[in-house]
Amino acid sequence: MSHAAPTHPVLDPALAPPFPQAALPVLRNPQLRKNVAHAIDVIQAKRARLVTEKTDWQELRTAASAMRAHVLENLGAYLTEFETKCTAAGGIVHWATDAAEARQIILDLLRKENASEVIKIKTMTSAEIQLNPFLEAAGIGTYETDLAEIILQLGGEEPSHIVVPALHVNRSQVREIFARRMGIKDLSDDPEALTAAARSYLRQKFLTVPTAISGANFLIAETGSVAIVESEGNGRMCLTLPRTMITLAGIEKVLPRYQDLEVMLQLLARSATGERMNPYTSLWTGVTPGDGPQRFHVVLLDNGRSSMLAREVERQTLKCIRCAACMNACPVYRQTGGHAYGSVYPGPIGAILTPQLMHMHHAQSLPYASSLCGACYEVCPVKINIPEVLLELRHQVVDQERKRAGRIFDPMYLGLRIANLIFSRAWLFHAAQRMARIGLRCFTRKDGWIHSLPSVGAKWTQTRDLRGLPSQTFHEWWAARRKEAR
Amino acid sequence: MRASLFITCYNDTLFPETGRAVVALLERLGVELSFHAGQTCCGQMHANTGFRGEAFSQAKRFVHLYRDAETVVIPSSSCVAMIRDQYPGLFDELGNESLRKEFAALLPRVYELSEFLIDRLAVEDVGAYFPHRVTYHASCHGLRALHLGDRPWRLMAQVRGMELVQLPNLDRCCGFGGTFSVKNGEVSSAMLAVKLQDVVSTKAEYCTALDNSCLMHLGGAMHLQYAGMKTIHLAQILASTEASPAEVTE
Numbered sequence: 001m002s003h004a005a006p007t008h009p010v011l012d013p014a015l016a017p018p019f020p021q022a023a024l025p026v027l028r029n030p031q032l033r034k035n036v037a038h039a040i041d042v043i044q045a046k047r048a049r050l051v052t053e054k055t056d057w058q059e060l061r062t063a064a065s066a067m068r069a070h071v072l073e074n075l076g077a078y079l080t081e082f083e084t085k086c087t088a089a090g091g092i093v094h095w096a097t098d099a100a101e102a103r104q105i106i107l108d109l110l111r112k113e114n115a116s117e118v119i120k121i122k123t124m125t126s127a128e129i130q131l132n133p134f135l136e137a138a139g140i141g142t143y144e145t146d147l148a149e150i151i152l153q154l155g156g157e158e159p160s161h162i163v164v165p166a167l168h169v170n171r172s173q174v175r176e177i178f179a180r181r182m183g184i185k186d187l188s189d190d191p192e193a194l195t196a197a198a199r200s201y202l203r204q205k206f207l208t209v210p211t212a213i214s215g216a217n218f219l220i221a222e223t224g225s226v227a228i229v230e231s232e233g234n235g236r237m238c239l240t241l242p243r244t245m246i247t248l249a250g251i252e253k254v255l256p257r258y259q260d261l262e263v264m265l266q267l268l269a270r271s272a273t274g275e276r277m278n279p280y281t282s283l284w285t286g287v288t289p290g291d292g293p294q295r296f297h298v299v300l301l302d303n304g305r306s307s308m309l310a311r312e313v314e315r316q317t318l319k320c321i322r323c324a325a326c327m328n329a330c331p332v333y334r335q336t337g338g339h340a341y342g343s344v345y346p347g348p349i350g351a352i353l354t355p356q357l358m359h360m361h362h363a364q365s366l367p368y369a370s371s372l373c374g375a376c377y378e379v380c381p382v383k384i385n386i387p388e389v390l391l392e393l394r395h396q397v398v399d400q401e402r403k404r405a406g407r408i409f410d411p412m413y414l415g416l417r418i419a420n421l422i423f424s425r426a427w428l429f430h431a432a433q434r435m436a437r438i439g440l441r442c443f444t445r446k447d448g449w450i451h452s453l454p455s456v457g458a459k460w461t462q463t464r465d466l467r468g469l470p471s472q473t474f475h476e477w478w479a480a481r482r483k484e485a486r
Numbered sequence: 487m488r489a490s491l492f493i494t495c496y497n498d499t500l501f502p503e504t505g506r507a508v509v510a511l512l513e514r515l516g517v518e519l520s521f522h523a524g525q526t527c528c529g530q531m532h533a534n535t536g537f538r539g540e541a542f543s544q545a546k547r548f549v550h551l552y553r554d555a556e557t558v559v560i561p562s563s564s565c566v567a568m569i570r571d572q573y574p575g576l577f578d579e580l581g582n583e584s585l586r587k588e589f590a591a592l593l594p595r596v597y598e599l600s601e602f603l604i605d606r607l608a609v610e611d612v613g614a615y616f617p618h619r620v621t622y623h624a625s626c627h628g629l630r631a632l633h634l635g636d637r638p639w640r641l642m643a644q645v646r647g648m649e650l651v652q653l654p655n656l657d658r659c660c661g662f663g664g665t666f667s668v669k670n671g672e673v674s675s676a677m678l679a680v681k682l683q684d685v686v687s688t689k690a691e692y693c694t695a696l697d698n699s700c701l702m703h704l705g706g707a708m709h710l711q712y713a714g715m716k717t718i719h720l721a722q723i724l725a726s727t728e729a730s731p732a733e734v735t736e
Contacts, residue, residue, distance in 0.1 A: 335677055372663055372664075398538070423495065426524045436499070466702075475498055
C-alpha cells in the first residue's frame, strides 16, 4: 500500500494560542469531551484499583522520588557512565544541545544508511523536536508503529496525551480514518477488525523497512542499556527486525543501576495504564552480533533540560517518568483534553515542562492552566510537587509582566497591585469595602444578586451570579456588638 | 480557651453570616473569642497568581498581628493551606531570621475551624440541629493540603435532624481556583458544570463546605440556574440550633 504521509501537524508552543483561547473549541465539542472523560475515567479506575492493592505504594513513591532526585544531582556522572558502557557494548552516543541539532544528527545517520523510510516506536521526545515533519521534508518517509500513533498519523491528528496519544479519538472515528487512508471498504468499528487492519498495514513495514527510531523510558548507566515499555509488541518488532536502531532520549532519562528498574517499572505500569506490568518490557545493550539491530545509536537530547537542572524548585520537573497519571487526575485536562496545551506535553506536567523547555519565552499561559487542586501531586509516582512548580513559574511570569510597559492597562495586573495596597492597611481595606458596596449597588438586582458585571467581572458573571455585598461586613458587626455589650 | 478569629478578607466582605456563626458556635462551646481589627488578607490570591512580593507583605502582616495569640481560628481551608504551605517558602526567600522564628512559633497555633473543634477542643457533638438534606463538598485544600480527613464527617455525624448525602466524585475540584475562575473563566465554568451535576444529583437542599470560595462559585451557578439548592458554610450548620436556626441568605 502506498503511504502518502500527510505532513503531521505539529503542536508548537511558539505558535499556539494562549490556553484559555485554545481550550474554547474543545469546551464546545461534546464528542471530544465525552471521548476524553470516558478514556480518563477508565484508566483512572484501573489505576486506583492497582494502587490500592500495593500496600507499599507510598514507600515506592518515596524511593522513586529519592532515586530520581539523586540522578538529577549527579546527572553528569551518570550520563558519562552511560556513554562509556553503551560505547563499550557497541553503541554510538551522540549529544544534542537542542532540537535542531538532534534532528540534524538523526537525518545524517539516516542518510548514511541510505534510508528512504523509517519505522518508529512511540516517542514523545521525537514529537518534542518535531522530527517527523523534518524527516518528511527531507524525503524520508516516517511510519509510526504504535496503534494510537498510526491513528494520529493517518488521520492528520495531533497527540493529546503522552501515554494514550489518540485518547480524544473514539473507535468510530478510528474506523473512518482507517477506511479512508488504508482504502478498506466495509471496515467495521469492532476493535478486533480495527486492530487487524492496523496489523496488516504494519506487517509490511516491519518486514521491509530496515531502519528504526525509538525513544527511551529509561537509560541504565551501570550497563549502558536502554529500556522501553509498551503494550502492543510493535516496539519488540522494531527492536528485532531492522538492522539499524536510533534511540532519542532526554538526558534526564538515566537511572543508576539495572536494579532500579524494580521500583520504576512497578510505579510506571500502574500509574500509566493501570496494569501490574507492561505487556512488553524491552531492554537492550549496545549491539549483539546476529541478534537485533547491528548498528545502534543513542542521541542524548538537552533542549533546555540542563537550564532547568540549575534551578532548585524547577529541577524536580525532570524527575518525570512520563506516566501521565497527572493528566489523568487533572480536572482541567479532563475538560480540555490535550490540544489546548499547545504542546506535545499536555496536562499538569506539560503546564510546567513546556514553558521551561521554551525558556519562559512562550507558553506563559500554561502555568495558569490549573486550579491548584493538588490532584497531580497526589498521584505522581515520583512526587513532583507540580503546584509548587506552577507557582514558581507564575512568579516568573509576573516578574516578566512587571517589566512590560502596557501592564497597567491589564485589569488583572492593575487589580492585584491595587488590592495589595488595600490589604496593607485595615482602614484602606475597610474604605474599599464601603466603596465596593456603593459601587456594586447599581449592578445588584432586587433579589440581592448581581447578574452581570463589566470587564474582568464579566468572566465571573458569564456563568455565575454573585451575591450583592451585604449591608454590614463581619468586622462592622463585631464592632457594633462590642459597643452594645459595653 | 482563648482564640483569635482570622475571618479572611472575602468572608468579612461577602459572607459575614459565616463569621457570625463561628462566633455563636465557639462562644457556645466556651471559647473566649477575640477579633483583631487590623486584619485584612492572608495573601493567597497574590501568591497563587504569582505576585510573590505582595503575598510576602500580607504574610508578614499576618505574623505580626497574631504572634501573641493563644490560638488562631480560620473558617477557610484554602487560607489555612496558604499559611501552612506557602508562608514557609515566602519567609525562606524574602524574610529574615526573626520573622522565620516568629512564624515557626505561631504556626502550630493556627487552626482551620474543623481542626480547632476536633484537635484543640476535642469535641464532635457541638449541639447543632439542622433538619435538612445536605451534601458536603470537600474542598481541595481541605482534602489534599490540610488532610482534614474525617474531621468534617465526625462533626456532621452529630448534627441532629440532618440527613447527610454523599457527593459523588468527592475528590474532584469544583473549578474555582481563585483568579483561575476568571483567568480561565470558560474552563472553570466547564469544571463547575460537571461538579454541579454531581451536587444536584444528591437532591440535597444544601451543599456545605469548609471554604466559602468554592461555595461562592457553586452557589453563584445554582442561583443563575434556579437549581433549587443553596450553599451554606459548615460553620453555619454547626452553629444552628432549634432555638437559633441558621441564618440563610436569600
